[in-house]
Amino acid sequence: MQQWTIEGPERLTFGPVTSLDVRIVAGKLAVLASDGPPTLEVADLESASPLVVTYDEDTRELSVAFKDLTWDGLLGWLRRDRRKTVATLTMPKQCAVNAGVVSASAVVAGFENNTQVKGVSGEIVLDGVSGKVSAHTVSGDVESRAMEGDLAFNSVSGDLTVADGTPRRLRANTVSGRITTDLRLRPTGHVTLTTVSGDILVRLPEDVEADVRIRSTSGRLVSTFEKLSNESGPGSKSLSGRLGGGMAALSATTVSGEVALLKGENA
Incomplete structure (x- = not known):
């Protein structure tokens, strides 16, 4: 096992990596899939404590983190010192990624295995990530581009x-966050969107084939798909129906938020 302590700008190259665990506080983090050797480049580091890097050649696991920053302790760091790190990691696309940030922004791109990103207030971008993906934040926004595979998102x-x-x-x-999606549904795709007071906007191709149900207790429902049936009653509003031949499934539910289902361009 090899270990380094980083106190300023530095570049490291590693042997094969199949699992990455990275945790920082403030600054910027980029974790990018690459065909080249696994590398870590720290462009800036402002911290009284060093960044600790551990690489296990036998298990092919790489860890990059402040020693006292645990997964369970991310939330508590909002009221503590703001350790700034600007770092880029390039890893094989089949590498499993666990990334944790407090107020830092994070970009994770190109991975095809299991990807987990956990944040507090920083913005998270998932670009071209497939496989099994989860993103958990408190107040930070998450943007997913060219998504394939599975995505589980949870936020306040x-x-x-x-x-x-x-x-x-x-x-x-999400509780009060807004959900905006521009989707093409696979024949067996399943989409479930839920908020308490946040609005939901879904854009689907006009020729989509899906069973759809959108519901709100008191919020407005809007749809540009004419085939959906209005089943609203006292204390409950819903639009549902089969678009095309069905097969895929879409459910959008909110308590007081607005739900809009709009036609987009065909694939």
Whole structure:
């Protein structure tokens, strides 16, 4: 096992890596899939404590983190010192990624295995990530681009934006955050979107084939798909129906938020 302590700008290269665990506080983090050797480049580091890097040649696991910053302790760092790190990691696309940030922004791009990103208030971008993906934030926004595979999103007040997504499974839950999605549904795709007071906007191709159900207790429902039936009653509003031949499934539910289902361009 090899270990380094980093106190300033530095570049390291590693042997094969199949699992990455990285945790920083403030600054910027980029974790990028690459065909080249696994590398870590720290461009800036402002911290009284060093960044600790551990590489296990036998298990092919790489860890990059402040020693006292644990996964369970991310939230508590909002009221503590703001350790600034600007770092870029390039890893094989099949590497499993666990990334944790407090107020730092994070970009994770190109991975095809299991990817987990956990944040507090920083913005998270998932670019071209497939496989099994989860993103958990408190107030930070999450943007997913060219999504494939499975995405599970959970937040208190953070927004979720899915641009050009083709999910197998998409499950999003937020209390007051807004959910905006531009999707092409696979024949067996399942999408479940849930908020309490946040608005939901879904854009689907006009020729989509899916069973749809959108519901709100008191919020407004809007749809540009004429085939959906209005089943609203006292204390409950819903639009549901089968578009095309069905097969895929879309559910959007909110208590007081607005839900809009709009036609987009065909694939």
